[in-house]
Amino acid sequence: MHGLLHDLAIFLAGDFYCRIEELHEQEKKKILTRHLSQLPNGRLDHPISKVFKSIVKSESLRTSLYIDDLLSMKSRASKLKYLRVLSFCRLGALPDSIGKLIHLRYLNLSRTFVNTLPESLCNLYNLQTLILYKCSNLTMLPNGMHKLVNLRHLDLRGTSLKEMPRGISNLKMPILDYFVLGKHKDNGIQELGGISNLEGSFEIKKLENVADVRQARSARMSEKNHIDKLLLEWSWDREMVSNTETERDILDGLQPHTGLKELRIKRYIGERFPDWVGQSSYNNMTSVTLASCKNCCMLPSLGQLPSLKSLRIEGFRQLKRIGDEFYKSDSDHHFLPTAPFPSLEELVFREMPCWEEWYVPDPEAFPQLRRLVIKYCGMLKGDVLNSILWRRVSCLREDDEGRSDEMVGGGDALSIRACESFNARSNWLPKSLQKLKILWFPKFEFLEHKYDLVELRIRYSCDSLSSLSLDVFPNLKNLEIIKCRNLESVSMSEAPHSALERISIYDCPELVLFGGEGLAAPNLTHLTISDCPELVSFAGEGLATPNLTHLSLIRCGKLEALPRDMKSLLRNLHSLHISGCPNICRLAEGGLPPNLKELHVGFCKQQMRDLSWMPNLHALTHLTIVGCHCDSVTSYAEVGSLPHLPSLTTLKICSFPNMETLECNELLHLTSLQQLHIKYCKKLENMEGEKLPSSLLLLIIEDCGLLGEHCRNKHQLIWPKISHIPTVKEIQGGLSRESQKIMKLLGTWVLWGAQSRTSSSMGCLILYIRRVILNNGIRAWFSAPWKGLPIGWIKSLSFCHQIIDNYFFTISFHTPTHSSLTNPAKSTFSLSFIPEF
Known part of the structure; x- marks a missing residue:
């Protein structure tokens, strides 16, 4: 809700609305309160049990949000009989007394730690919305769910349900995101046939419980025209089947309507896909993911999907060759004679260890391709990446797609990452290319002809490169070289190089010479050379870089002198960093630049x-x-x-x-x-x-x-x-005395392996940490910061994590009771964790 509308609603509600945090200021008004809320990160100066004790004198309460005191709920739920909306947080179990709130319309238990729901929940005949989102411990729903005849929205995403309760089709729910198939008729695939008004995103899991194509067709998936996104998933621990044709028939019987926009199929163990997967009549399909189909030896004909923009193929462990069948099907009568994959922008292949050949029959294929990821495909031959693909993609990778520093752009930018099994030469690069990033690509070779690049980044790549002449990059503005292990010199003979603005060279162990006979770059502003232990000298005539403002020379052990004539040639130098260069006895002849700050x-x-x-x-x-x-x-x-x-x-x-x-x-x-x-x-x-x-x-x-x-x-x-x-x-120890006091209060929470620093920009404590031990000995491991916290025990401790960037995330948690900072067991702390790599 927009802030202005929120403020207007509160104003109009008057004495009928109150926030828990303000109740101590409105003791006389709370008798009228109908709508009570607490901010998720709000802090109370008194336990919420006292709040409930006072407000239950009035039986008018309709809305209560963010209740975290289970005992208060148990003892007073019967007095809140007019409650319509209820939202819990930090809840371990839902009490049986919930069934007494017969007027309840909305119940939110998302991200709580309940593992079962009481049968009394099924007495809430007026309940319309039940949110169980990310209740990861929840394995079963009450048997009487079919009694909730007014239920319109059931959110089961992120739960661990083993199967659906029986008779779920009796509920006419337009919003059901998730269905776990059971083995019985009244909770199996047949139940889906009776649910006709589904819409939006829908997931069907445990498809191994479908016995044959007749059962699959009973779901009537082709008639559910309002589903936009569909997931069809089999279980991980499934036994191998002897008849893969039956598996293919079952998937064929689950064919959805042709207006579908996104399709995901996971852990299908048939050898081939049915014809409908990739049929061109699915002209609204924009995204397809086929994952962990370990028996499949042939891909479906996805090239004829006219609107497909994103395609992910993962875990096809038997597939050896991609051929004509990937691009078109002779049996598809709807197919139009256009270039294969006319709209595809992103193509990802992962975990295909037997894949050896990739045939691209049409030079016009993939006309819109911008990003290609190939990972864990060790048998794939390097020559498959022919000039057709090189000239199409803006990002070619053989690495995980979660890296933060990936450069993805239009046709003028190309990022090549971790393609260790490929050979490539720069003459394959598009002529219009302006930005090139090469990462972990040791076999890439530059040829001696000119390029129109404005940005070039080489990291852990180009092992054959021993010398780099900047003359072949007349338009280059930004040059970055990291860990180019055989590079010996970076030079220039044609002057001046007027476009160049930044040069950064890191960790090139064989670099001996920088600049050649002279480096003339009138617009160069930043120059950094770091960890080049063999570098002896700069250009013989000095650096003709009058606009250079920042110069950094770090850990260049053999460097004997700074550039010549710095006082006259580098008059605009503002920042000079010299570190780890013990052989520089004195600075440049003539002195340092006069404007150095x-x-x-x-x-x-x-x-x-x-x-x-x-x-x-x-x-x-x-x-x-x-x-x-x-x-x-x-x-x-x-x-x-x-x-x-x-x-x-x-x-x-x-x-x-x-x-x-x-x-x-x-x-x-x-x-x-x-x-x-x-x-x-x-x-x-x-x-x-x-x-x-x-x-x-x-x-x-x-x-x-x-x-x-x-x-x-x-x-x-x-x-x-x-x-x-x-x-x-x-x-002390990177902590101010104020932060040290907080650290002492945290002593029972953070006990192991932490090195600490303060961060004035973030305004909170930062820990450089591998793991921590929480209350009651619970351990939290931080191996991947963007994946959140793998902690099973959170009862009186609640976490709210927020990604700041790829290496930082914050954790705000409340200790078991509420009071002031003077008591270490009653405080709220916010920390930022950075995993130690």
């Missing part, structure tokens, strides 16, 4: 002790000094080591393992300094000199145990040097 220097032992090599950088505002491997430094900063930095506002000093003393006087000439962050200096405990600069507004001491303790206790030798600073923060 951010400088990060770390893991470079020769530069750390004495920073006098730094010229006067008048524009520098942020300086980070990381002293790893500088074991000999016990006092910092040493006399005269810091240059004159008049604009510096932020200074970070990190990871000096043996540093014991901070020299305050050496920082006094940093007259603009506002933030000082000292991190991972575990032996630091002293401050020498008068005091820290008077301009400081914030001092952060992180994981410096001794100094942190002195500041916290206002040590007589330390406190006078920092007492003038408005904000002093101590952080």
